[in-house]
Amino acid sequence: MSFVPPELVLCILEHGYYTSLRTPNYTLLKAAALVCKTWSGPAQTLLFRCATKLEQHNISIFRAALHSSAGRGKALGECVRILDISIGGTSNGGLGCSADDFVILLQACPQLYELALSITGLHEFEEEILHKLGDVGRKLKALTLVQCGLQSPILFQLLKIWNNIQFLKIEKEIAAWPWRTATTPVLRRNIDAEELAHRPGAEVCLYELALSRFPTPDVLTWLLESSADSLRILELRDIPGPTHRPILSLHAPRLRSLRLGYYNIYSAALLRMCTALEELVIYHVPTHFPLAPDLPPTIEHLSFRNPNHVYRNTLQPIIEAVDALPSLKVLTCDKNAEQLVGDYEILKAKCRMKGTEVIVSDIPFWVYEDPVKVHRFPRTRSVSNFHAMF
Numbered sequence: 499m500s501f502v503p504p505e506l507v508l509c510i511l512e513h514g515y516y517t518s519l520r521t522p523n524y525t526l527l528k529a530a531a532l533v534c535k536t537w538s539g540p541a542q543t544l545l546f547r548c549a550t551k552l553e554q555h556n557i558s559i560f561r562a563a564l565h566s567s568a569g570r571g572k573a574l575g576e577c578v579r580i581l582d583i584s585i586g587g588t589s590n591g592g593l594g595c596s597a598d599d600f601v602i603l604l605q606a607c608p609q610l611y612e613l614a615l616s617i618t619g620l621h622e623f624e625e626e627i628l629h630k631l632g633d634v635g636r637k638l639k640a641l642t643l644v645q646c647g648l649q650s651p652i653l654f655q656l657l658k659i660w661n662n663i664q665f666l667k668i669e670k671e672i673a674a675w676p677w678r679t680a681t682t683p684v685l686r687r688n689i690d691a692e693e694l695a696h697r698p699g700a701e702v703c704l705y706e707l708a709l710s711r712f713p714t715p716d717v718l719t720w721l722l723e724s725s726a727d728s729l730r731i732l733e734l735r736d737i738p739g740p741t742h743r744p745i746l747s748l749h750a751p752r753l754r755s756l757r758l759g760y761y762n763i764y765s766a767a768l769l770r771m772c773t774a775l776e777e778l779v780i781y782h783v784p785t786h787f788p789l790a791p792d793l794p795p796t797i798e799h800l801s802f803r804n805p806n807h808v809y810r811n812t813l814q815p816i817i818e819a820v821d822a823l824p825s826l827k828v829l830t831c832d833k834n835a836e837q838l839v840g841d842y843e844i845l846k847a848k849c850r851m852k853g854t855e856v857i858v859s860d861i862p863f864w865v866y867e868d869p870v871k872v873h874r875f876p877r878t879r880s881v882s883n884f885h886a887m888f
Contacts, residue, residue, distance in 0.1 A: 511526075511527065516880075520878070522544075531545060542574065546575075548580040552582060552584065552595070575608065576609050578609065579887050580611065584617075615642070615646075617646045617652055621647055639887075640664070641666055641667070646672075648674075664702070664869075666702070667866065672713040699723020704724075704725040705729065705730055707733070708866070722745065722748075731872070737759075746771075747768075747771050752774060753775060756769065756777070757781075759781050774796055782808045789819050790822040791822075795824055797823050798825050799828045802830070816845060826854045829855070830856075833860060869887075
């Protein structure tokens, strides 16, 4: 196999890069790296592209590879685009890396584009660490905060030094205060509105924001301060209630994609504000509140799930939605929809008449898409996005 050109080897490996669940096929890549010298380089390039679940037992191995030699180690570090790492501790009680080791790893990955952080047992970064992180995170565009303390200011520390972040996912509840000083407590619920208006907001211009839990209205306002002209994708796993909707209403008319964990009267109120929406993703089949009356006619991609934990025995709300969307080009569902044979056949027939493509996806709803700007929805995890992650 050594006679196959490296460029062709790379194409072959990219074709098998993802498993059916859209996670990197590390088994394939490890095996390919051992085939021969010609295959080893391209395979290692893809193997190191996404480094996930870095904890105590494997951080030292990863770090040793990146420092194996001046030439090879540097080349491997420059391949890394995605890093998923635990600092302080792990969710299963193990140990992650230290803050100093975290800095060293980022220094060895100068092309890093996406970072997922789980932080346990560390309340905040020291100023010396923050200074070093600011220097090594200049190319970061995507940040996922998987875990941190409820009152930890780490999110605010990182967004201050990494104002180049465009894609932000927050998977934990945040109760800290962005403007903490020596005289300002971490958590403060009562503040004068005029004083709040004069506090500086975040400098990040977000293209995408995903929230598993809503922060306080003050924190949400701070997060979106500089994103009025940039925010295009909003994902909410929590209900957008009355206290948060006025903040989101400022961004709704320019949203291209809205993803909702729950659909009810509050979600519908937000949806009506999204007058230029191209994509709507809902993570269940709504039955208690009608969907079709509030859909913007601009929607081109409608995605829904019928997961086992909230299983519905009808697709009628989706059938009505398809009828209500004149511009619908793609409908995405999961395999559970196929089990409702009668409704599913009606749904497919409706889509066939409209010229709408139906996609049945096995990808779990907790698997995020690639954090890249979208030309046309749906966006997926794909090797075709590699060139955009620089």
